[in-house]
Amino acid sequence: MATLDLLSINKSFGAAKVLHDISLAIEDKEFVVFVGPSGCGKSTLLRIIAGLEETTSGQIMIDGKDVSDAHPVDRGISMVFQSYALYPHLTVYENIAFPLRVQKMPQPEMDAAVNRAAEILQLTDKLQLKPGQLSGGQRQRVAIGRSIVRNPKVFLFDEPLSNLDAALRGDMRVELSQLHRSLEATMVYVTHDQVEAMTMADRIVVLNAGRVEQFGTPMELYHHPKTKFVASFIGQPNMNLLPAKVLGSDAKSLKVELDGGHQMVVPVEAGLVSKGDNVEVGIRPEHVSLGDSGLSVTVNVLERLGGVSITYGAVGNGTRFCASLPGDAAIREGTPVTLAVNPDDCHVFDANGDVLSRQAAPELAG
Numbered sequence: 001m002a003t004l005d006l007l008s009i010n011k012s013f014g015a016a017k018v019l020h021d022i023s024l025a026i027e028d029k030e031f032v033v034f035v036g037p038s039g040c041g042k043s044t045l046l047r048i049i050a051g052l053e054e055t056t057s058g059q060i061m062i063d064g065k066d067v068s069d070a071h072p073v074d075r076g077i078s079m080v081f082q083s084y085a086l087y088p089h090l091t092v093y094e095n096i097a098f099p100l101r102v103q104k105m106p107q108p109e110m111d112a113a114v115n116r117a118a119e120i121l122q123l124t125d126k127l128q129l130k131p132g133q134l135s136g137g138q139r140q141r142v143a144i145g146r147s148i149v150r151n152p153k154v155f156l157f158d159e160p161l162s163n164l165d166a167a168l169r170g171d172m173r174v175e176l177s178q179l180h181r182s183l184e185a186t187m188v189y190v191t192h193d194q195v196e197a198m199t200m201a202d203r204i205v206v207l208n209a210g211r212v213e214q215f216g217t218p219m220e221l222y223h224h225p226k227t228k229f230v231a232s233f234i235g236q237p238n239m240n241l242l243p244a245k246v247l248g249s250d251a252k253s254l255k256v257e258l259d260g261g262h263q264m265v266v267p268v269e270a271g272l273v274s275k276g277d278n279v280e281v282g283i284r285p286e287h288v289s290l291g292d293s294g295l296s297v298t299v300n301v302l303e304r305l306g307g308v309s310i311t312y313g314a315v316g317n318g319t320r321f322c323a324s325l326p327g328d329a330a331i332r333e334g335t336p337v338t339l340a341v342n343p344d345d346c347h348v349f350d351a352n353g354d355v356l357s358r359q360a361a362p363e364l365a366g
Ligand SMILES: Nc1ncnc2c1ncn2[C@@H]1O[C@H](COP(=O)(O)OP(=O)(O)OP(=O)(O)O)[C@@H](O)[C@H]1O
Pocket: 013, 018, 036, 037, 038, 039, 040, 041, 042, 043, 044, 045, 192
């Protein structure tokens, strides 16, 4: 398998610049997920790695070798598409074997390679069927099988699960994670679904308008988002962002008043923020609990999922607020509740959307 390095990749389509100076070092055997909203450039970046799209400038290195000008088939990569791209008139065996037939691989070797892939993907008893006789999940596995037999240095996946229903997507997520472990392969996976990113990735690249917003492990992004964009993109339900005013600060903490009047001291450095400035305080729905003091929230909609109760309501001047409370929480639609918030769990974003650095030990600010 292989390392994959992107060095200052820029891409424009005519006058439109869609990728801005992207540099990433992806390690051998890593599962890296590119995630971001529609149009942020993730598919273009993947296609550039595959050689299906040219860069405007920058270099692509696979295992330390510059492949920027190499033909796609010479890069040692294999790509699985959202659309499966199977041949409907060929059997599963022939679909998986297709790249090996093109290479004119001898039949015994081809049988061994296809059978191994079919075994890994639990398709052994489907090899003589046509794609039309398979479920969506099985078809996607055939497409993955066609990648595996090529024994690539790097696997690329472009939204491979988006045509599947929710339950099957969940199963395929687990299968892909297991596949990654058993193949010990370097994999790059594109999705707009942050749950896929969080559950499968060793590290996630969050893209925003053609720029890398943050590159880190799922838990780094969840606990230490560098920007409001990352904070609100990672985590489900989305992080709440409450307008707040800075009342004061010292070296280690910031005192704020949230929309709705609740005041708290958050253990973050003030940086360039000072008294009177407007900031936003990020509070994850799962980081609040029913309490005697805290945020006063009117519950508009309540979704009881059994394990958790999700409430959608409003604080202060109507700012939306979502809370995820454990179990069958004792709350009712249309009634106000008080939600306790631990300042250690809060994030503060300045007017540019950048997070204020966190301090370990909170201290009261004046
Ligand atoms: N061939 C092309 N010609 C012109 N513009 C393009 C071309 N391909 C992509 N773009 C533009 O580049 C930007 C990034 O597109 P890209 O498909 O990489 O986004 P994405 O993040 O994968 O989005 P999605 O999740 O919707 O697939 C978009 O603004 C898109 O319109």
